[in-house]
Amino acid sequence: MAKKRVVTTKINGRPVEFLCEPRQTLLEVLRENLDMIGTKEGCSNGNCGACTILIDGKAVDSCLVLAVEAEGMNIETIEGVASADGLHPLQQAFLEEAALQCGICTPGLIMSAKALLAQNPDPTEEEIRFALAGNLCRCTGYDKIVRAVQSAAKMGCASAAK
Amino acid sequence: MPVVFIPPHARRFVNGQKQIEVEGSTVEKLLRNLETEYPGIWDTLCVDDALKPGLAVAVDGNMSNRGLHQAVQTESEVHILPAVGGG
Amino acid sequence: MATAESDKTGLSSKGKYKVIGTRPIRPDGVDKVTGRARYGADIRLSGMLHGAILRSPYAHARIKSIDTSKAEQLEGVYAVITHKDFPDASDKIAELGEGSVNLKHLSSNVLADDKVLYKGHAVAAVAAETTHLAYEALDLIEVEYEPLTPVLDVRKAMQDDAPILHENQRMEDMSPDATTSDKPTNIYKKFFFEQGDPDAAFEKAHIVVEREFTTATVHQGYIEPHAATAVWSAEGKVTLYTCTQGTFTVRQQVAELLGLPLSYVKVIPTEIGGGFGGKIRVYIDPVAVALARKSGRPVKVVMDRASVFEATGPTPGSWIRMKLGVDAQGKIVAGDTEIAFESGAYPVSPIGAGCMCVFSCYDIPDGRIIGYDVCVNKPHSAAYRAPGSTQVAFATESVVDEICEKLGMDPIEFRLKNASVEGTRRVDGVAYPRIGLVETIEAIRDSEHYQTPLAGPNRGRGVASGYWMNAGLKSSVTATVNGDGKVSLVEGSTDIGGSRASIAMQFAETLGIPMEDVVPAVVDTDSVGYTDVTGGSRVTYATGWAAYEAALDVQRQLCDRAAEFWEVDSSEVTYDKEDAAVKGPDGKSFGFVELAEKVTQASEPVVGRGVSNHNEPGGAFGTHAVDVEVDPETGKVKILRYTAAQDVGTAIHPSYVEGQVQGGVVQGIGWALNEEYFYDEAGVMRNASYLDYRVPTCYDLPMIDPILVEVPNPGHPYGVRGVGEVPIAPPPAAIANAIYQAVGVRMRHLPMSPPHVLHEILKKEG
Numbered sequence A: 001m002a003k004k005r006v007v008t009t010k011i012n013g014r015p016v017e018f019l020c021e022p023r024q025t026l027l028e029v030l031r032e033n034l035d036m037i038g039t040k041e042g043c044s045n046g047n048c049g050a051c052t053i054l055i056d057g058k059a060v061d062s063c064l065v066l067a068v069e070a071e072g073m074n075i076e077t078i079e080g081v082a083s084a085d086g087l088h089p090l091q092q093a094f095l096e097e098a099a100l101q102c103g104i105c106t107p108g109l110i111m112s113a114k115a116l117l118a119q120n121p122d123p124t125e126e127e128i129r130f131a132l133a134g135n136l137c138r139c140t141g142y143d144k145i146v147r148a149v150q151s152a153a154k155m156g157c158a159s160a161a162k
Numbered sequence B: 001m002p003v004v005f006i007p008p009h010a011r012r013f014v015n016g017q018k019q020i021e022v023e024g025s026t027v028e029k030l031l032r033n034l035e036t037e038y039p040g041i042w043d044t045l046c047v048d049d050a051l052k053p054g055l056a057v058a059v060d061g062n063m064s065n066r067g068l069h070q071a072v073q074t075e076s077e078v079h080i081l082p083a084v085g086g087g
Numbered sequence C: 001m002a003t004a005e006s007d008k009t010g011l012s013s014k015g016k017y018k019v020i021g022t023r024p025i026r027p028d029g030v031d032k033v034t035g036r037a038r039y040g041a042d043i044r045l046s047g048m049l050h051g052a053i054l055r056s057p058y059a060h061a062r063i064k065s066i067d068t069s070k071a072e073q074l075e076g077v078y079a080v081i082t083h084k085d086f087p088d089a090s091d092k093i094a095e096l097g098e099g100s101v102n103l104k105h106l107s108s109n110v111l112a113d114d115k116v117l118y119k120g121h122a123v124a125a126v127a128a129e130t131t132h133l134a135y136e137a138l139d140l141i142e143v144e145y146e147p148l149t150p151v152l153d154v155r156k157a158m159q160d161d162a163p164i165l166h167e168n169q170r171m172e173d174m175s176p177d178a179t180t181s182d183k184p185t186n187i188y189k190k191f192f193f194e195q196g197d198p199d200a201a202f203e204k205a206h207i208v209v210e211r212e213f214t215t216a217t218v219h220q221g222y223i224e225p226h227a228a229t230a231v232w233s234a235e236g237k238v239t240l241y242t243c244t245q246g247t248f249t250v251r252q253q254v255a256e257l258l259g260l261p262l263s264y265v266k267v268i269p270t271e272i273g274g275g276f277g278g279k280i281r282v283y284i285d286p287v288a289v290a291l292a293r294k295s296g297r298p299v300k301v302v303m304d305r306a307s308v309f310e311a312t313g314p315t316p317g318s319w320i321r322m323k324l325g326v327d328a329q330g331k332i333v334a335g336d337t338e339i340a341f342e343s344g345a346y347p348v349s350p351i352g353a354g355c356m357c358v359f360s361c362y363d364i365p366d367g368r369i370i371g372y373d374v375c376v377n378k379p380h381s382a383a384y385r386a387p388g389s390t391q392v393a394f395a396t397e398s399v400v401d402e403i404c405e406k407l408g409m410d411p412i413e414f415r416l417k418n419a420s421v422e423g424t425r426r427v428d429g430v431a432y433p434r435i436g437l438v439e440t441i442e443a444i445r446d447s448e449h450y451q452t453p454l455a456g457p458n459r460g461r462g463v464a465s466g467y468w469m470n471a472g473l474k475s476s477v478t479a480t481v482n483g484d485g486k487v488s489l490v491e492g493s494t495d496i497g498g499s500r501a502s503i504a505m506q507f508a509e510t511l512g513i514p515m516e517d518v519v520p521a522v523v524d525t526d527s528v529g530y531t532d533v534t535g536g537s538r539v540t541y542a543t544g545w546a547a548y549e550a551a552l553d554v555q556r557q558l559c560d561r562a563a564e565f566w567e568v569d570s571s572e573v574t575y576d577k578e579d580a581a582v583k584g585p586d587g588k589s590f591g592f593v594e595l596a597e598k599v600t601q602a603s604e605p606v607v608g609r610g611v612s613n614h615n616e617p618g619g620a621f622g623t624h625a626v627d628v629e630v631d632p633e634t635g636k637v638k639i640l641r642y643t644a645a646q647d648v649g650t651a652i653h654p655s656y657v658e659g660q661v662q663g664g665v666v667q668g669i670g671w672a673l674n675e676e677y678f679y680d681e682a683g684v685m686r687n688a689s690y691l692d693y694r695v696p697t698c699y700d701l702p703m704i705d706p707i708l709v710e711v712p713n714p715g716h717p718y719g720v721r722g723v724g725e726v727p728i729a730p731p732p733a734a735i736a737n738a739i740y741q742a743v744g745v746r747m748r749h750l751p752m753s754p755p756h757v758l759h760e761i762l763k764k765e766g
């Protein structure tokens, strides 16, 4: 087994230092080493988007990132989306629009949508569908997910997301 | 009298009849009464005092969970069908 | 949109109820949007080991020997198991509530016995300190195989000289011939149904169309892989955390397979990330339990995605011959079909259901249905949303469309003329009670979608109907009235798509209290009465009914307590759900909250219980319309617009009812256009990843418009019908019919992926 490495990052606004093996993915370290189980695993090879997190504001499949690569990066996960003031507009919209059934895809979808709205506060339906195409949902048929993102955009999600 | 629709593979015990009127207040009683008149039909449909695995009872169009214990009315129609599982 | 349409039919439940028909936020929602909800793989116990499973590289082989000694010696490995670690399973059939299972087959599917029957078949398992270490240990297990020729196609498997999967299997013949033969065969069972005299009726038919259809094997595709964590107590009891559609069914299977008393197995449901029928049979649960026993430590086993594809699910590939005859007025006079399903490595497949669904939408006075359940070297097929119905609807609805064309008749008009109604006798003999098929056809006819002409080249519109019989089965619920006036509602149905809400709403409605005052909890097998699986579209129907009974029980107890307080006879006390109050003589009255508080302080606790064991009469129907555009250069089909009308009985929480319809439609679209198990000659699945298997993404689709038709089910206190399953059945046929309108080719194979569609287009162009 190769030597373990120390990695220093920022996760959800706080500095985090962790020890990992070079073969561990960032997804594995989040879930196993740091006990942050909000980020989900559906395939481990970059095809489902359940493990989506934000690295320096960009949506990324955390199963495709080696943990050691996270050195110095700014990571956001689903655990950091709600604030002390309550749910993020996207979370609220997902609830109100019934945009989840089983909910396993939800954390990843919210992260992708958050990245989209930060860049493009008023996306068209086509733009939403394009931005979320890497996040599979097998339950909902996506209709209500797209509507939830539209409604979050209307609620002024962009300002909330800065 | 209740009517039992005889499943195709059991028809050879009842001279090819497709449906038979028979007395009884439960599916079990109907089949027991059929057996007295048409020996062989019970073992075709039942094992160890229950319907064979893979078979189910429908009374008046409703699939029943109660198997042989399902009650029947005097005007009831009884079907023996494949058991069905949903997703 | 949805509600407007259902209001137009005049059948909406709107206004009739206080809680039912509203759209509250689901009780488990906040945990799920914040990442707090715990799913199968999220369980962590102290001292926990990680399991991994060795799988067969061959699709068909005899296992000559397994040597696990090197793996056992690897540092950090705590247990290695093979089939020998399971007790000898008898050839017994266990009833699982929804369907039955042969325990010997189940046992050798979980860990292979003397033969492996598909690529990916589990052979041995390891528990080690880390997952990485467990996978390293798998490489040290030496298995000697004698490869055998696989058979992968249902028709080839039925031939006399086909390689045989099970030497001791003989065909069970359910036809009037009831032939018996001592020849080993891959055909497990031949089904047969007949009504009237179809041969004579075809003689007299004006138009007869007979076609053959094939459909590929497809997977349920739930995003959460199977995950199970087991821990033993010192006294020999085991606790299992698992993501399942049915905790009690898991308990039964694990107990049977490991020879444990039922009551020594406690199953705790985690949240479940999709199932669609694929999380009922056990795969890794008994493995986790056996590894935990052998190692003396808690063990978690999580499947990887490739194994989910290669070794769980799928739904059967099929071959279907479909023949229909109509008279000059367009009335169906005869039907005749033969259906063969690939059950996979072991029987049984949903062929019985397929036979019962195939002619379910039409009044066919003279008909014959023959079905075959056939083993092939693929994973053992499992239920998938309306199991068996989608394959057969593809055949029936495609031939119906061809007949409409030959008659020059509008497909809606044809369906209205021939639709099953109350009293129609299906070919398998059953006569329908009140059903809502006609209403769904009318809803499509009157929809804005169908009324708007479709213009443009290479575009076409298609229509199809579908059916599912819906289950009822057993459910239990208890309800404790708390001192704060709220109610703890304890249920055994795992919540796969919002059922905590739909059950709590029926409970709240019955007591006239706000839904927010009901706090539902899905609990383990020790903490609630027996409850069958979340499947068969049964939970809102049957567990909802149990909740209704529990609420009535609460009403009675509250009346009794009030009578004591007032010192009157309880016959003078009634529950008024309009006011959510208990009322007695001389204007005496207790509000629900007030009485709850009083009872908690000064009387026996109020604990309601409700159970149900009713089966749903009639089943549910849907009719869909779709517009497509076909690219004649590539064969790619784009869905432009989709409308699905469905008889939902009463929509308890309309948003989740719509969601069920939309989700089912999209799974049907995936089945129609992309999804298939692609096997090479050796029986190796070449596309065991999401990228290559290709379920629909958000970018592939338009919005899906549901029309909820509400024909209240007379067999339920609130008129509920199961809704989850039907919507997957019509899409492939509706899309095939639309493709024909667009480019003039009849697609008779699923999936209608670009290469297949292009092939047909080029063939037509010569």
Ligand code: FES
Binding pocket: A040, A041, A042, A043, A044, A045, A046, A047, A048, A049, A050, A051, A052, A061, A062, A063, A064
């Ligand atoms: S788990 Fe990372 S994309 Fe599927």
Ligand code: FES
Binding pocket: A099, A100, A101, A102, A103, A104, A105, A106, A136, A137, A138, A139, A140, C223, C273, C274
């Ligand atoms: S809600 Fe189940 S996968 Fe999206």
